[in-house]
Amino acid sequence: MAKASRMKIFLMLAIALILMLSSACSSKSDGGNKEETTGASEQPTQENKPTDEGKTSGEQVKLLFAMSGEGPTYELYKKMIKAYEDKHPNVKIDTQVIAQDYSTAILTRIAGGNAPDIFWISNENIISYAGRSALLELNPYDGKYFKKEDFMDNALDAYTYKDKIYGLPGDSAGNVLFYNKELFDKAKLPYPKADISWTELQELAKQLTIKEGDKVSQYGYAMDIDWFYWQPFLSMAGGSILDETGTKSVVNSPENTEAFEFLRNLMVKEQVAPTMSALKSTPGYQLFQNGKAAMYFGGSWNASTAFRQENLKWDVVRPPMYKNKGNVLGLGGFAVAGNTKHPDEASEFLSWFSGEEAQQMKFEGGFAGSPTVKSLVDSPVSTKGFENPYDSTIHLSELGESIKVAVTAPKSPYWAEISSEMAKQLELYWLNNQDIGTTLKKVDEKISAILEGK
Template sequence: MKRKSLLFILIGILVSSLFLAGCGNDEASSDGKVKLTFSIWGGETDKAVYEERLKLAKEKYPDIDVELIYIPSEYAQKVQTMIAGKKAPDIMQLAEDVHAYSSKNQLAPLNEYIEESGLNLKENYGEVYENYSRDGNVYALPDRGGSLIVYYNKDLFDAAGLEYPNENWTWNDLLNAAKELTVVENGEVKQWGFVGGEWWPQWMSFMYQNGGGVLDEDGNVIINSPESVEAMQFVVDTYYKYKVAPTREDLANLGDIGGDTLFAQGKLAMNYTGFWAMSTSNSVAELNWDIAPMWKNKEPGTVPFGSGLGVSSQSKHKEEAYKIIEFLTSEEGQMPIVDNKQDAPANVKVLGSDEFLTKDWAAHEINVDTFAKSTEAMIKVPYIPEWNEMQKVFEDNFADLWLNEDADVKAILDKTQEDLEALIGD
């Protein structure tokens, strides 16, 4: 009996040791190199470009091995499952919901590593790094960038004898041009001047351009401020009062298409969206298009896009993980983004580089410096921990704005103000 008891005890110890060895990240591989994991989303091109960039990081840090974890769908849910199982990736690609992670202490603050490395955040990324900061802590370094910009059909502008859009345009310039560029024949719109503003980066940019917004600098809800109401009324008026933008019903009648497709078809004079629309615009050889920074009203304002790279609070190799993300967001680490025409890089030095400015982004010459110019107008987006819930409030409350020309903008924003205050405990 004693021998059996001793055998069971030894087996129990062995099983427990094996289980514990399987939990958490390995300290290092057998060859002494640090092993990191890095989670990303996107398409096959995104995966390939990250792999290329990691090869460059390997050249700089040969003792750090990085395993890419490609999650093309349900990214947030799968990463949260990994975090709950104590198997969080050492490095995580993050976007608008960055503070859904940081507020749960799932991300490591990077301040001490930034200070030790001497990284100048503003010099490298402009003001956009603040979107990845909360309560004085930086939780991610900007990686892929760009912002809301204007796409315009040069032939349509030339035919109407109008000047092209530029960063000095005001709302009046935008509206006057949109009126001239909207063509109606026999009661049917054949050409639209403008695309409207149903998507949150669009209407939100208008609010900030008018001195309003969603939250003020202290985190107070201001979405029903006079400035915000005036901005949203202007957006809604482009549909119903001035009739220069297609409504949701109009787009459904055209085959349930969006602004990018309508622009590529040559039936839309001005579209405003992100870097990705260059692909759609390039798909039509005869389309003579260009890009320009967003217009302004009381002040400039455009929503930045992209993603950042953060370090998991579970990582046992935070210092090494920081070295990798610092490199990936450096000029050298960002260049494959340009070489492969993947996206607009977040590093402002790369945005202003000859490599970026002279790249053949289109079959004809376009104003690529638009992206660098736009960095000065980027707003601090309210990426609060309740971001996803806040988006649901917008979706529910604003539905009537896009479907009903008699909707009361002030009343809807008053209701949104109440809902947001209840959500974030204002």
């Protein structure tokens, strides 16, 4: 051991001894009723490694857990936390809801030294948080409290930056192709199959589109215009937005051109899908919900929300396929504040809360999402939250299959700004006011300027 390290440890032990003696004196003077403050400390932890500090016999460690909203999920989480506390009597976990400006509030509180110890975080925020030293690196706990190989590779990778794990994925969702069985039966057409080709999809959409004069009364296909829904088609064609390093735009490519043109042709040329103008008044999922679209490509969560109604007879298959299979993975996960006072206890709880036992409890409790632990992805519990009270024949296993090839948001601290600028430029394209060549050239210029800090 280096001399400097030994001196550091000696000083830390001396300080700890002084603090313990001081605390004992304080307890005698105030009757011993002083309660430990929950939340992160005002200063970052000095060493990011597992410790046994705070596990003194009889001492209870208090942690603060935060999430963005109340409701059934919050109540379910509290039950899960209670189960953890029952097995770990030395740990007390308080819960807190941050209802507005969640991400900003978390960052502000971390900077101010009063952040929750553990909190919900989207994978899209991992890099920006990690860049601010707001998150605890979890690599030292791999093998102690969790095993990274237990998680789906694409899910854990989304919480990893520069080979450092900054969070653990707790649930996921992808896109699937929903179809209205009654409309297919009425048209005497076979139901779409998993991995349906683009050509087959377009042909089915043509046959299922009904017009009254120049007005479409039933669309063959519908989707909403957002990155989460059109990115899968870029992946199917072999395209992407940023390179593997996340530092260079590759959006202006033949592959992306092909994907975008296919989607707009369904709207404008073939007129079998609602245009962006139409979608602004009635979203694609609502058209499907109301029986005005025979197929809908969108998030699996619709199976447990908008489409869970008695008069809607539907089923689901995996996304279409072109050169490759493609999908986007939306994730919810949890992280530990970089300046928590209890990194060891917080990381142990986080590992359990994101692990197999807790995910089993979560999905059995009716949480509508897909597991991120490999052992549960194909298990019966993975579809519990999606079960339809009006139809038990729906092929819900397709929801789990759809996430296995899914990509996640590009790894860039500027992703929020990039996606916003892309939406502005692409709107002109979707509205048929700009060709794809001009659009992707402008998008490429915008992304490059953002990445270069111009």
